[in-house]
Amino acid sequence: MMFCDAHNHLAAPALAPHIPAIFPALSAAGITHVVVNGTEEADWPTVAALAARVPAERPALHITPSYGLHPWDTGNRSPTWLETLGQYLAADPSAAVGEIGLDRWMLDRARADDPRLAGLRRAPLDEQRDIFQTQLALAVALDRPATIHCIDAFGLLLETLQAGPLPPRGFLLHAYSGSVELVAPFAALGAYFSFNGAYLAPRHVRLRALYQTIPLERLLVETDAPAMQAPPRHAPHAFAAAPELNHPANLADTYTALATLRELSLSTLTTLVAANYRRLFLRA
Numbered sequence: 001m002m003f004c005d006a007h008n009h010l011a012a013p014a015l016a017p018h019i020p021a022i023f024p025a026l027s028a029a030g031i032t033h034v035v036v037n038g039t040e041e042a043d044w045p046t047v048a049a050l051a052a053r054v055p056a057e058r059p060a061l062h063i064t065p066s067y068g069l070h071p072w073d074t075g076n077r078s079p080t081w082l083e084t085l086g087q088y089l090a091a092d093p094s095a096a097v098g099e100i101g102l103d104r105w106m107l108d109r110a111r112a113d114d115p116r117l118a119g120l121r122r123a124p125l126d127e128q129r130d131i132f133q134t135q136l137a138l139a140v141a142l143d144r145p146a147t148i149h150c151i152d153a154f155g156l157l158l159e160t161l162q163a164g165p166l167p168p169r170g171f172l173l174h175a176y177s178g179s180v181e182l183v184a185p186f187a188a189l190g191a192y193f194s195f196n197g198a199y200l201a202p203r204h205v206r207l208r209a210l211y212q213t214i215p216l217e218r219l220l221v222e223t224d225a226p227a228m229q230a231p232p233r234h235a236p237h238a239f240a241a242a243p244e245l246n247h248p249a250n251l252a253d254t255y256t257a258l259a260t261l262r263e264l265s266l267s268t269l270t271t272l273v274a275a276n277y278r279r280l281f282l283r284a
C-alpha cells in the first residue's frame with residue numbers, strides 16, 4: 001500500500017523520544033509519504049533536520065517539510081519571523097507553507113487554562129488574518145502549496161481566500177470541519193480536504209456525513225499526530241509511555257474506515273488519494 005499522511009507534526013517535541021521507533025512503524029504500516037508541519041519558529045529547525053536525515057535513513061519514506069506560523073502561535077512571533085520563514089522556504093524548493101490559518105475557537109470557546117494554549121498570547125482575528133495573508137502571499141510568490149488550519153472562522157476564511165491571490169497548485173484545509181455548503185466554494189478556489197481519524201469517534205456523525213460529500217479528486221487523509229487521537233478501536237498503534245499521543249501509523253486504519261465511508265475499495269481510495277497528494281504536494 002502507498003498511504004500518504006497529508007498533515008502531521010513529526011517534529012513536535014513530544015514525539016522526539018519516539019522518532020527512532022516511528023519510522024519503522026510507518027514503513028510497516030505501508031505509509032510512504034508524509035507532510036511534516038511546523039507551527040512556530042522553534043519548530044522549523046526540527047522540521048528541516050527531519051527532512052534532511054530521512055532520505056538517507058528511510059529511503060522508502062518521502063517527507064515534504066512545511067513551514068508556517070499557526071494561528072495559536074501568531075501572538076508569540078518574533079520580529080524576524082517572516083525573514084526566517086522565507087529562508088527556510090528558499091532553502092528547500094520542495095517545502096510547503098503551513099500550518100497557517102484562522103482560529104476563532106481559541107478566542108471564544110477555549111478555556112482560559114487549556115494546557116495546549118499555555119503561555120500563548122491569543123492573537124485577535126484581525127491580527128491572525130494579517131499574518132495568514134502574509135504567509136499565503138509567500139506561498140503564491142514561491143509557488144508552494146499551503147496547509148490551512150481553520151476552526152470556527154470558515155466565513156472569514158472564505159472571504160479572505162476569495163480576496164486572493166491563491167497558490168496556483170492549491171491548498172489543503174486540514175481536518176476540514178466547516179459546513180457541507182462551503183465545500184463547493186472552497187473547492188472552486190483550489191481546496192483539498194483531509195479526513196482525520198478523530199472523526200471516526202461515534203459523536204462525529206456530522207463530520208462523517210460531510211466527508212461523504214467531498215469531491216473524490218480533492219480528498220486527502222491525515223493524522224495530525226501527535227494531536228487528534230482516533231477512538232481506541234481505530235487507533236491500533238500507541239506509545240506505551242505516552243498513551244495520550246496519536247501515533248502516526250494509525251493512518252492506515254483511517255484509510256480503511258474512510259474507504260468504507262465512501263463505499264470504495266481500499267485500493268481504489270489509496271490510488272486516488274495518492275494522485276491527489278502528488279498533485280498538491282509533489283512537484284511533477
Ligand SMILES: [Zn+2]
Nearest residue numbers: 007037099224
Ligand atoms: Zn496540525
